[in-house]
Amino acid sequence: KNTSKMNQILGKLYDNITHFDGVDAQGMLHLYVLCTHQDYANLGLGSCLFQKTLELGKERGFQAMNVEAANSLTARIGDRFEFETLAMVDLTTLEEEFGINTSIIPGETIIKLMMKRFPGNISISNTSPQSH
Numbered sequence: 690k691n692t693s694k695m696n697q698i699l700g701k702l703y704d705n706i707t708h709f710d711g712v713d714a715q716g717m718l719h720l721y722v723l724c725t726h727q728d729y730a731n732l733g734l735g736s737c738l739f740q741k742t743l744e745l746g747k748e749r750g751f752q753a754m755n756v757e758a759a760n761s762l763t764a765r766i767g768d769r770f771e772f773e774t775l776a777m778v779d780l781t782t783l784e785e786e787f788g789i790n791t792s793i794i795p796g797e798t799i800i801k802l803m804m805k806r807f808p809g810n811i812s813i814s815n816t817s818p819q820s821h
Contacts, residue, residue: 694787694788694789697787698778698780698783698787698789698800699757699800701778701783702757702776702777702778702800702802703776703802704776705776706775706776706802712752712753712806713752716750716751716752716753717751717752717753717754717755718742718746718751718753718754718755719754719755719756720739720742720754720755720756723735723738723739723756723763723766725738735762735763735766736766736769739766739767739770740770742754743770743805746807747807747808751807752806752807753804753805753806753807754772754804754805754807755802755803755804755805756772756802756803757800757801757802757803758800758801758802758803759797759800760797761796761797761799764799764801764803767801767803767805770805771805772803772804772805773803773804773805774801774802774803775802775803775804776801776802777799777800777801777802778799778800779798779799780794780798780799780800781798
């Protein structure tokens with residue numbers, strides 16, 4: 690049930706994203722989870738993991754990388770590496786609809802969809818393709 694609820698919440702994040710110009714499913718590198726044990730917090734390990742993932746993605750021919758930043762630390766790292774924020778959802782606006790209690794995560798209620806294109810790739814858009 691919790692997995693289904695999380696998928697529905699992530700669906701809200703993607704509601705206004707209709708396509709990514711020129712990036713197909715095989716060309717998209719998705720950073721699923723970024724976390725470190727609390728004993729190793731604030732040592733730059735998250736940034737190192739981000740950097741290594743970017744390097745491997747570029748090396749292996751991916752067109753772009755995305756991450757669903759579910760906390761402010763991941764979002765700050767994404768900003769530092771010049772990821773573009775394509776969409777955001779504030780969990781406080783979904784409390785009633787999904788029966789979630791955001792009081793247990795004070796200050797961490799924003800989820801961002803962030804994306805970075807690898808050099809030389811077509812731009813990524815959150816609008817529908819235009820008919821010509």
